[in-house]
Amino acid sequence: MQGAGESHPAIGADDYDFPPEFAEVGRQAGLAIVAKSMARAEGFQHPAMPAFWDEPRPPAVIEQAQANAAQLMQPTTTGQMNAAPMTTGRGIDFPPGLVGEAAQYIYHAAFRPVPEIALAAAITLMAGVCGRSYCTPFLDDGMNLYVVVLAKTGVGKEGATTGIDNLVSAIRPQFPTVDDFIGPAAFASGQGLLRTLDEKPCFVSVLGEFGKTLRQLTDARANSAERMLTKVLLDCYNKSGRNKVLRPMAYSDVVKNTGLIHAPSVTILGESTPEAFFDGLDVGNVEDGLIPRFIVIEFPGDVPESNWTPMLAPPQSLRDRFAALVAKAMTTRASIVRDTVAQTEDAKALLLAFEREARIATSSASGPAAQIWNRAFQNAARLASVVAVGCNYAAPVITPQIADWAIALVRRSVARLLQRFETGDVGHGDGKQFADLKRIVADYFKHDPATLERLKVDPRMAKDKIIPYRYFMQRAAALSSFKNDKQGATPAFKRAVQSMLDSGMLCEVGKMDLRSRYQYSGIAYGIGKHW
Structure with a gap:
């Protein structure tokens, strides 16, 4: 495994589990990743491309695919392979470093590839692993994230779970306890979540049908277990930082009592259709603070073309870097000592300018708008910190590029929520x-x-x-x-x-x-x- 300052070797065809015919294409090109590019004709593009075998490809197209792949896999001198950002054409790019590389892989591993889904999966997986090992540069805040990805039925939201499972499975032989960073697929109650945190203080949970869950949690007729779950989710968002604790809860039945949990880091990836998610919103559940904690990433398109040549396993270089991050997180799992993510002066200026923008918006707005802006800076700082850790887990630094990317993603999420409330396109009635x-x-x-x-x-x-x-x-x-x-x-x-x-x-x-x-x-x- 390579450290900072070393270049990564060129990636070979054996790093990928392609069907034999496609692996051979990759060998002939000199880069295994070009097997995917040639098979799809246009390389790392979106939307999905026509299949390789549909028609002969001119030499110029193959050469361009090779050039695209070579550019994407350029080694760096920082010990991290910075994947070139993939643009969705909708204002969302993949960030540099491990988050972007994981997103690239999850996208190409999906049967129905959607960049927004791949990005949400990569962000939350990384936050789920390292959320308790570092603090942001601001207020010793933790790095856990609440993210919801929205897409129509049948679009391919299951690609997030598939990609996460593949990455975890790839390093499980080396780190059998990596599954400690993967949480339950549903939370039945606040008490159940607390008991999970007793065993796994840092994890990511992928929650399917999240729109329905949200509606149950925010319903005026919610039962005591659902109300307690809402309370615990509200608390956990803020309790992952340095010297933070989640206090015990006592019940009449002492068997149900919970203990003191130091810096619990719960990261959530909720999956939903736009209709189910926004139908569960109203002014009340925005003002109670749960919804503003979420970063909303939405794919507005229809079902993408199927990917008949998915990347079945992550490349060895990605496995190595993900394994190194997991090893780092495991060494700090039992410690209350955290590393603080650094930032350049230019990055700090960008983030503080966004904090001022969010603060002014919160003060000047009323109703849901004020609450929606309330967590914007906190989410941007956490996002930027997660990406910085992915670029260099040994000495993470938020750069202006990373700060810009995080701010843009959060600003887009805020705008989407505001638009829905301004048009009345939320809740019922x-x-x-x-x-x-x-x-x-x-x-x-x-x-x-x-x-x-x-x-x-x-x-x-x-x-x-x-x-x-x-x-x-x-x-x-x-x-x-x-x-x-x-x-x-x-x-x-x-x-x-x-x-x-x-x-x-x-x-x-x-x-x-x-x-x-x-x-x-x-x-x-x-x-x-x-x-």
Whole structure:
């Protein structure tokens, strides 16, 4: 295993577990990673690329793939192989160092590769391992993170768990106790979480269907176990720093009593659909502080092209660096002494400027906006520290590049939450239904003529900005804000539409016009002056 100041050797084809035919392509290119690039024709690009065997590839394409791979795998002199950032085209890049390299691997190991999912998995895995071994440069804060990744059903959120499991499995023969850094897949109660922390004081848990969990935790009818879990999650976020402790809890049944836990570090990766997650939000659960603790990473796209040549195992160089970080975390696991992540003066200036921005926003805003900004600086400092540790665990330093990246990711998360609250597109009730109808209308006008005909809508109506009642109603009835309305989906829909008519956002189109122009005999709506 190499230390700081040493270059990493070139990566060979044997570092990857490719099928034989693809491994041979990699050997011919001189870099095993190019097997993936050539097989997908375009290298490390997004969205997913056409399969290698679909058609012959010109020599120029193969040469470009080789160049892409060679650039990505350039060794450095700092003992860390800094993967070139992969851009999603949506303002999110992979960071330098081990976090970025792990994200690259998780992306290429997924059957349905999505950069946002890979990034969320890499961030939380690293925080789950090293969150208790270091402190941020600010207030001796710990480095555990709460992250939720949002994507539509079927997009490939399971790729996060697969990638994490593969990385952990790769070093398990060397470090059998690496599983101590992996927490339970669900928390049944606050007491259960505390008992897990007694055994595993630092871990990451991947929580599937997190939107449903969130809704249960924040429901006014939540039971005592769920309310206690919310309290413990709130406490754990702040208790991972130097000299912090989670105090014991006493019960009438002494068997259930918990002990003192020094600096517990709980990192969460929640997986959810946008609808399930935002349906569980309201002003109340933002103001209690749980939601502002989360960094929201959302993939807005549809199901990506399947990856038929996944990278089945991480490269040896990535295994070595991940194993070195795990070894470091294991040596400090039983110690209350922490290393503090350093920062350059320029990085410090960037982070403090963001702290001022967040502080002003918190002071000047009201309602949910103030709370959403409240943890922004803390999350940015933790993110930057995790990335810095991944770049050099022996002497981590936050650079301006790392600070910029962390701030951008957190700012994007804040903006997403603010947008939802500003449009009323959260929780349940009239505001949510109103926002859902606006989204239905916007999506309707994006359909091409073939899709409209399949939906039994005359394309001429869409072209003229007219929405048939039947289409409108069917789309609304499928959404939880209408399905779960106490009065039923149809009355809720009619009530919401009437509100739009009364406000001038919609107008009802005359039936004679509908029959003469479109041979349509039902009800339809046009866009009003106040849309």
